[in-house]
Amino acid sequence: MYAILDIETTGGKYNEEGITEIAIYKFDGHKVVDQFISLVNPERDIQPFVVNLTGINNNMLRNAPKFYEVAKRIVEITDDCIVVAHNAQFDYRILCTEFRRLGFEYIRPTLCTVELAKDLIPDQPSYSLGKLVRSLGIPVTDRHRASGDAIATVKLFKMLLDKDTQKSIIQKSIKLTPKHQLEPKHLNILSDLPSVTGVYYIHNAEGDIIYIGKSNNIKKRINQHFTNSNRKSKKIQAAVHAVTYEATGSELVALLKESEEIKRVKPILNRALRRTTFTHALYSFKDENGYINLKIDVSDGRKKPITTFSNRESGKSFITKAVEEYSLCQKLTGLYKTKTSCFNYDIKACEGACIQKEPAESYNKRVEALITKNSYSNKNMVIIDRGRDIDEHSAILVENGVFRGIGFFNLNYQINNIEVLESIITPMQNNRDTQHIIQSYLRRNKRLKVILF
Template structure:
């Protein structure tokens, strides 16, 4: 019995992704005997390029079930089967990752239709799913969606089964993924680290700090580090002589602290920090008719941006979504330069007609100004309040005049809305535009407990 599987994910850092959609077809070698498909709320944002690739947006997943809510059904339909997928290593890794987050081990034998096709049909020009099935006359709909890709893989696998008449290639292609073992000397370190959010520090025999890591689950991340087969990870793990950690509670503070300390200590195995971790910004200017226009451009030589981005693509994706949210014009934002006088959003009745002068500059600029106010930290004064290291405290990040001053922790019973008090409590950090970028980027994608303006 086989289970043909396809998953779509958020994209992002390796082993920190989340599943956004899953489709599973239980296949007896002749026909589908059971099936399950669902969108899944990954509880983290989808990368902009993935949204464009799959068409799955963050809004679509807000009311979708979380993985733990469908885990039992997935186990039921996979029970007693061999997992089959196009690039099976990826689908198996993602399912294992999600089950490990729930505290369960996951291991199945797999068959990869890419590898099977390469052996049984070596004459093919391409083995990507779309090109391969089209060359074989297999219809495929909803490309890069779990159901469409999984159904095409069912038909492809059925064809491959028929080609492998002796089943020799099939049997030789079976793979297992036994859980990697941690070296005995490293198990001691894993026993002492928590499953909390925070940072971990790896030292060599000479007590030199060689790596700083950040995770929402320190133990899980460190386990992955110690069991990874990547060359650089193996090299790093071999040098580890001591491990220390620090709980932060807040992932935002972990990000800030990680960046501060990597710049300060420059550990050997951390990537060499660039001059800046962001490259582009959202800029605003007034055109000859008095309308406020937005533009994504390089922020390397100009600091007058509303908010910053790690790439031009992420900036354009943000601006796309903001134009819809604030009912602004694509023509006034460089997002549409061709076509007629009106923009595409006007045709969809999501733009009020600034592009063809149907809406006055005054009315239009009110919404444009609201976008700026909601996302601009240039001269902002904010107290960001979020979870602490323990249930009895909150974390705080203090921002004054657009500069991230520092972070700290306060007891729930203490009045922590007074900036004067916070200045004495926080751990100050150097003035650096990168830290404002970290905060702005975090707030675009994540929710925190409370924001106080002063």
């Protein structure tokens, strides 16, 4: 659990500043679950430049509560939390100073979004909150007021969690959060999980990830792990200490993240070398008469496939539909073995490419249309799918036929501006697995929005 906060102060000499406004949003990694916002009477004058910056003046604070009146609420809302702030060293120092004046030692673990952003989103022109969120397309209102800046920090932190592919933030959280020191029962773990699409991470007592999975219903899938009696489930049941998750909204994003993170993290209870999820592929070649032939064959890493399939039956089903949709020849697609005309020609459903009656040029145009539609080779495109919230979408970026990564956006200009788009995208590896996942998903979800650029 995180307490994401922002503090406005009077300004002045080091350690003599007073708090004029504080905003705290309790964030569980997915949504805000509690909040506290208040002006504070600092019992000292505000520096003129601060008045100009924030708009908060001495008159506004005359009837505001003093710090000792809000101190208990601050302690309660940040209890068992990691304090997160943009330039956390400053905000945490101010908070500790105010509590010290009351004779109370305030101690919380902290995370700084400036440091995290420099590590996870490198090469930004500026890491000041205003300029950084603007460059990432994150909307911000009430700049230099505690609530506006704290909300912007919540949105920034959510993006940083997405980009933290090593899951170091979450693993640190599990180690530091006191309530996780006692092993929770399975029912307690389940009660905190949602029935959403995403990727889940099963941790041991040290916070280490021991298993990664993907599901369209995370709560249901974890319940299956806890109730099944197979060998893997029993190992999970014995070792589980906490379950974290990353909602994706999109099944495609979940599939891609699961594939990438199992390869990188190599959790002890996932198979170390997962067998490839596709065994067959669609290949093309030109015969001696100049006709493009299609063939479903065992997947060969030395050859470049048009698309891939989980098994031969899936490939055969695909090519059967393609023959009908594109009026292709059964013989030239490997569905009908013959030395003469194919069956479809006999019933006048084939134009005669099998016996060179149809010119190769006109036949090949239809084959090329099939290849273009089912291969994203050399394409620049963004696949738009569901997001985690009703007003959010996911974006899967492919540049020159190479899968670059995934991100989430709320505003259309974030994907129409290529610089902003590349900033919000979390880079991921391009490999045969990702190509298969994307192509297979596009085949199954024909209504997906795809933007070519």
